[in-house]
Amino acid sequence: MKIDRYSLRTKLVIAALMCFMIPLIVNYFLTTYVTKDIVLQKAVSSTRDTLILVDSNVSGIVEQMLSLSNIILMNNEINKHVKMSKEQFARGNNSDQQLDYMRLISNLDDLFAQNSDMYITVLGINGFAYTNYSFSDFNPNFFHGKIEFKELDKLAAFSTAWIGLQDNYYGNFEAKQKSPKVLTIARTMKNSSGHSLGYVIVSVNESKIQRQLNSYSEQKIMLMDESGTILSQSQSESINIGQQFRYNDYAINENTLVYNNEKYIYVSEPVAGTKWSLLSLVPYSSAVGPNNQILVTSFIMQFLFFTGFCILLMILISAITNPITQLGKFVAKVNMGQLNIRSGIRGQHEVGQLGKSIDQMLDRIEMMIEQITLEQTQKRKAELEMLQAQINPHFMFNLLNSIRLSILIRGDEENAKLIGSLSSLLRMTINRDNEWISLRDEIETIQHYIRLMNFRHANQVQLIEKIVVGSDHVLVPRFMLQPIIENAIIHGFHQYGGQIEIESYTVKVEEESRLLIKIHDNGVGMTPERLQELITKLENEKGDAAPNKSGFSGIGVTNVYQRLKLIYGEKFLMRINSEVDVGTTITLQLPQVNRDVE
Known part of the structure; x- marks a missing residue:
């Protein structure tokens, strides 16, 4: 995880x-x-309570309109005048009849004088007409083109036609500017036999209704007719008066709707005694915002x-x-190989005890490593000294050089080269001054070794070098590659001819320069089982490298692995790949060591 x-x-x-x-x-x-x-229901309840208050105010205005029309319907004097025939009303030029008419008009004017926001019109079929406004502002006979009186004739007595929204035809220009719309109702005056005698038309300025709706600025309240047409509203930001708004088309549930990408809480209440209704829209965010x-x-x-x-x-x-x-x-640093550090953690708690124990353990490990390193160093020096003690180096070099020159003078260049290779190889073997040489020198040693092996076994082993410039100056331990080459000739080629390829280049691994050396031969290769056996032996090898008892052939791949592991530690890697009848490839990865090479 x-x-x-x-x-x-x-x-x-x-x-x-x-x-x-x-x-x-x-x-x-x-x-x-x-x-x-719960919050939504509280918001709906609060909105409904507000709407009920608005409804009572709007209902009061509507009741006032109905009350004024009832006064006219129940007035005996008006009924007497509208019941006259057209001929009687037209001949009504005697003084008593005119006096009655003037008295009626005066009484009606006094009665309706306090209702300046309402326009009352009485039209008799016989030609009788009364208005509480000036005929010069609007001729009531024009209603015949604006109201369907035939539809009014179909109404029962004392029934009301809810005409709804109309343009304001009354008053002067200033009055029309203040309230460009009026809301109108109409009622029919009938005789006992049900025939229409006249009509009562009552209109109220829409602005009067709007003032009631504007009393609650946090809500958008609309007065609508049964078709959804807006008769009046408190605000006119996105929906205009006279426009149809079927809010049910925008509803997403019982009390919420979405209009113009904004969510609202809506509540609808019918206006008592009418075919109109009130609709309140409250932005959802403001309704539930406080909670x-x-x-x-x-x-x-x-x-x-x-x-x-x-x-x-x-x-x-x-x-x-x-x-x-x-x-x-601290343990992570120790795991990376820093064995010379100590935690310094002390205390009576468990961690303090553990830190002290680890420090003591590292002291013992460091002492053991120093002892083992000293023993290995002494052992390697002893082996080299024993090899050097077998012959006198200077005598051997001088003798071989003399033989090489003698053979060369006689024109035998091939044998001269063999003597030169043997001299160089022996010089490299017994040289005790420096255990580190450049990769180029190591490869030259391999060249001498292969030349001597070709002469000894009468075969032709070809050496191919692919040395990237810069990698040839990297220092490596002496005789690091020779045991691998010897192993390839003896076991890979079975001492017959073949081809060995050495490739080297430098790479970056974790911000450190590393030298990669690949040794490939086209010998018989190894089976997967033999390859796995060799890899397992390398991983599990714990002992020291076997002593050199038979010259160069006594040190094998295992000895090279153990030697380089001892020198480089965990930074050294070896990979072996092999395939039967294809060959074997050994890849060495070493930390890059650069020094001046004489």
Whole structure:
């Protein structure tokens, strides 16, 4: 799992944060979800209460309109005049009849004088007409082109036709500017036999209705007829008066709708005694906003409290786990090979005891490593000294050079080269001054060795070099490659001819330069089982390299691996790939060592 990569301190902090934050977040969302419907119902209830208050005010205006029309319908004098035939009304030129008519008009004017926002029109079929406004402002006979009186004739006595929204035809220009629309109702005056005698038309300025709707600025309230046409509204931002608004088409549930990408809470209430209704739209955000603000504020306070608590907890966890963290870093450095450092962690607690024990163990390990290193160094020097003690080096070199020159003078260049190779190889073997040589010198030693082996076994082993410029000056241990080449000739070619290819180049591994050397032969190769056996032997080899008892052939691949592992440690890598009848490839990866080579 990925969490295994984190330290113990980090795991404790993450666990503490999860234990506090998860319940906090779950509580917030759970509370929001549970209270959402409750908040919505409270908002709907509040909106409905407001709408009922508005309804009572609008109903008062409508009742006033009906009351004024009832006064006219129940007035005996008006009924007497409209019941006259057209001929009688037209001949009504005697003084008594004119006096009655003038008295009626005066009484009606006095009666309706207090209703300046309402326009009352009485039209008799016989030609009788009365208005509480000037005929010069609007001729009531024009209603015949604006109201379907035939439809009014179909109404029962005392029934009301809810005409609805109309342009304001009354008053002067200033009055029309203040209220460009009026709301109109109409009623029919009938005789006992049900025939229409006349019509009562009552209109009210839409602005009067709007003033009632504007009393609640936090809501958008509309007065609508049965077809959904807006007769009046408190605000006119996106929907105009006279426009149809079928709010049910935008509803997403019982009390919410979405219009123009904004969510609203809506409540509808019918206006008592009419075919009109009131619709209230409240932005959802403003309706539930206060409750959400309370929840957010509560969440923030809890979050701040838990944050302070977590900071205190992290400080305590840091203090408690600090020795463990230090010990973990210390062990990581030791694992990377820094055996000369010590933790210095002390105390009566378990970590202090563990730190002290590790320091003591490292002291013993370091002493053992120094002892083993000293023994190995002495052992290698003893082996070289024993080899050098077999013959006198200077005598041997001088003698071989003399023989080579003698043969060369006689024209035998091939044997002269053989003597030269043997001299160089022996010089490299017994030279005790420096155990490190350049890769170029090591490859020249291989060239001499292969030349001598070709002469000895009468075969033709070809050496191909692919040395990248720059890698040939890297220092390597002496005779590092010779045992591998010998192994290829003896076991890969069975002492017959073949081809050996040496490739070298430098690479970057973890920001450090490394030397890669690949030795490939086209010999018989190894079976997978034999290859696995060799790899297992290399991985499990614990003993020292076997002593050199038979010249160059006594040190094999295992000895090379153990020797380089001892020199370079964990930074040395060896990979072996082999395939039957194809050949074997050995790849060595060494830390790059550059020194001045004389």
